[in-house]
Amino acid sequence: MASSGSFWMPEQGSTIAADVDTLFDFIYYLNVIFFVLITAATIYFVVKYKRKSDDQLASSNVGHNTALEAAWTFVPLVLVIICFVWGFRVFLDQSVAPANAIEVQVKAERWKWDFQYSNGSQTLNELFAPAGRPVKLVMSAKDVLHSFFVPEFRIKSDVVPNRYTSVWFEAKEPGDYQIYCTEYCGTGHSNMLATVKVLPADEFDKAMLKGEWPGQSGEGRDPVEWGKELYVSKTCNACHSVNGSRLVGPSFKGLFGRDAKFADGSTAKADENYIRESIMDPNAKIVEGYAPAMPSFAGQLSDGQTDALIAYIKSLK
Ligand code: CUA
Secondary structure, three states: OOOOOOOOOOOOOOOOHHHHHHHHHHHHHHHHHHHHHHHHHHHHHHOOOOOOOOOHHHHOOOOOOHHHHHHHHHHHEEEEEHHHHHHHHHHHHHHHOOOOOEEEEEEEEEOEEEEEEEOEEEEOOOOEEEEEEEEEEEEHHHHHHHHEEEEEHOOOOEEEEEOOOEEEEOOOOOOOEEEEOOOOOOHHHHHHEEEEEEEEEHHHHHHHHOOOOOOOOOOOOOOHHHHHHHHHHHHHOOOOOOOOOOOOOOOOOOOOOOOOEEEOOEEEOHHHHHHHHHHHOOOOOOOOOOOOOOOOOOOOOHHHHHHHHHHHHHHOO
């Protein structure tokens, strides 16, 4: 891991971060300097030119000062032009991905992030990327407006239905970096979290060739423990409680083994097959009293992850 950032800013995790911060500091300190100058001048003049008697106003002789007016017009103009040109350059550097960038397709959907790689594999709420190489994200939303934000990389972009937006980054070092959704998109918005998992470039290449990402098989792990982690990392928690309280969807507590009643009047026992179907094809059976709000997770969860989630749900009696 690189430095942990400053008082103001998170770690500079991408190659663009230092440029963004330098520009931010320039604009910030420019504002601080002018704030201090203007406040000091105001206080000084208020005291110095306080009206001391009623007839003082009539005798005052306030004139015109061309040099002064030219200065307070010209100096700010130059400063604003500097901010514009500098800002536009950094904006272009941020917007235009290098030609050798690898591409990852990003799909945002209430309330999860799905990443699709050029080898055909998919990961959910985990974006795998190589260190020291540019990655271009081509993003769109399936339902409503979302926004993709990685503070350590200083990249942020709206993710919009029916069109593509794109950002790129080059991570400096392997590590985990937080992804936030920064556009209010419904009750699960604050849970719409994901992680950029930056791997050393050779490990990334190996995983791309195998089509298998680290941590997806859960080998040797207790399935209930793993399922409990996945419940959060795959954002099941955006819609399903584990304490019996009602959220967007039914609670997981006591779900396994009970008789579920569906909107069409039919019933079924909630067994492994029912839960699996509900994850992969959520609209097949809608529980009575709930809206058909769940997106499909087909192709986004491995078999092992699905098993672990079922094991965890089973454990919530
Ligand atoms: Cu997606 Cu907020």
